[in-house]
Amino acid sequence: MNTPLPSGVVPQITQAAAVLTGGGVVGYPSETVWGLAAHPASPQGLTALFTLKGRDPAKPVQVSCLDAARARPLTRTPEVVDALAGLWPGPLTLVLPASDACPPPLAPGGWVGLRVPDHPVASALLAACGGLLATTSLNPAGLPAARTHAEAEGYGLGIFLLPDGGVPARGEASTVVRVGPEGGLKVLREGALPVAEVRARLEGRRP
Numbered sequence: 001m002n003t004p005l006p007s008g009v010v011p012q013i014t015q016a017a018a019v020l021t022g023g024g025v026v027g028y029p030s031e032t033v034w035g036l037a038a039h040p041a042s043p044q045g046l047t048a049l050f051t052l053k054g055r056d057p058a059k060p061v062q063v064s065c066l067d068a069a070r071a072r073p074l075t076r077t078p079e080v081v082d083a084l085a086g087l088w089p090g091p092l093t094l095v096l097p098a099s100d101a102c103p104p105p106l107a108p109g110g111w112v113g114l115r116v117p118d119h120p121v122a123s124a125l126l127a128a129c130g131g132l133l134a135t136t137s138l139n140p141a142g143l144p145a146a147r148t149h150a151e152a153e154g155y156g157l158g159i160f161l162l163p164d165g166g167v168p169a170r171g172e173a174s175t176v177v178r179v180g181p182e183g184g185l186k187v188l189r190e191g192a193l194p195v196a197e198v199r200a201r202l203e204g205r206r207p
Contacts, residue, residue: 005120009165013121017128019160025049027138027152028125029164030064030117032091032174032192033145034138034152036159037064039129040103046134052157054141062093062113063106066123066131071114074102080179081114084201089118091192095178106134115174121165137173147171 005013016026023044026037036053038045040063050057065071068085072078075096084094093115098107106112115135117123126133137145138152146152147169152161175191177198185202187195 003120003165003167005124006165009121009124009163012162013124013128016125016160016162020045020129020133023048025052025157025159026125027146027157027159027161028122029119029149029162029167029169030122031089031119031167031170032117032172033147033169034149035064035117035122035135036138036157037125037133037135040106040132040134043105046105049134049136052159053136053139055136057105058108060108060111060113061106061134061136062115063102064122064126064133064135065114065116066126067116070131071116073099074112074114075099077179077181080183080202083204084198087193087197087201088116089123090116091118091172091174092198093174093176093189095176095188097181111178113176119164119169120167121162125162145173 019026020039023042025048028035038049068081072081076099077096093113095111095113098112102112139145172192175193176189178186
């Protein structure tokens with residue numbers, strides 16, 4: 001997308017980063033739907049994220065990454081990241097075997113979900129926090145994901161909410177695919193990115 005970040009949002013990014021490093025949770029826009037973020041190095045923040053969401057800790061959240069380079073060390077199959085990196089930033093979540101570098105709370109069952117969002121506010125927040133955040137959609141479990149700032153505010157979660165900077169979410173969740181160690185692809189959720197594009201990229205990397 002490469003949309004510049006409005007200057008008026010910069011101080012709020014700084015505030016949000018302080019909230020995250022202090023163990024809090026932040027609501028932020030992405031190009032798909034609104035998200036909740038916690039700092040992956042903060043046990044307090046991760047606990048708060050699951051509590052606010054009403055989510056079973058055994059059910060994973062994803063790791064949002066500033067770019068593919070930040071995603072590669074978190075998986076034992078970085079070659080899959082390389083093959084599909086051309087689809088990032090964008091509405092694609094890759095569920096891959098986690099490496100030892102991935103914090104265990106983000107990889108229940110040995111799998112980690114990785115995504116590089118395509119939104120200037122989300123990218124700025126990631127840059128301010130070291131390039132990685134634990135994230136999930138902004139909604140209590142069982143309810144629809146927020147698509148606008150008003151909907152995010154309406155859930156009343158009592159968190160720091162960033163503005164969208166004039167770039168609204170499109171309202172359609174990311175496509176989620178799992179790729180195993182042998183390269184087999186399983187579609188976990190069809191979303192904004194056509195699965196055919198993912199398959200084509202994967203087939204292109206195979207001998």
